[in-house]
Amino acid sequence: MPTITKLFSLKEASEHNSKEDCWVIVSGKVYDVTNYLDEHPGGDDVLINAAGKDATDEFEDAGHSKSARELMQDYCIGEVDPTPIIPELEIISKDQPTNIAHVLMDKTLQYWVFPVAIVAISVVAGLLYLRKK
Incomplete structure (x- = not known):
């Protein structure tokens, strides 16, 4: 052989x-x-x-x-x-965590944190507006 x-x-x-x-x-x-x-x-x-x-x-x-x-x-x-x-295109590089659940949670946070912040600010602004009346 x-x-x-x-x-x-x-x-x-x-x-x-x-x-x-x-x-x-x-x-x-x-x-x-x-x-x-x-x-x-x-x-x-x-x-x-x-x-x-x-x-x-x-x-x-x-x-x-x-x-x-x-x-x-x-x-x-x-x-x-x-x-x-093409090593640059690896989905998960050696520097990133290898726990897929951890990586997905990080991505999920990016998509819902911003809309929740906008809603929270709108509610606070609405309450302050109603309080002044």
Whole structure:
């Protein structure tokens, strides 16, 4: 079994999506199946349709044998890089609290505090106005 040292981004893997250059992602590993297309028992169409994509669900649904899984190792060229494509767009960064309930409560407070403050000020202003009459 070869040692996996190369990391590929999803974008990089997605660029290999043709019969002449066919990569498939299964369970986070990247496989260059270009030379296996003609040998695939299900036909090359199956692999070409999965080219450049994460085909884990399709692979598992097909019920591949133990020998097929062992054969895959010969075509493994690396793993998918787990880091986000654009780190600045992470929904919750490492600096923010990881408790989702806490984050949602903070957002909820932002949406109801302002209207409640306006209503409270209006009530106080109305009472003061009525008191002067």
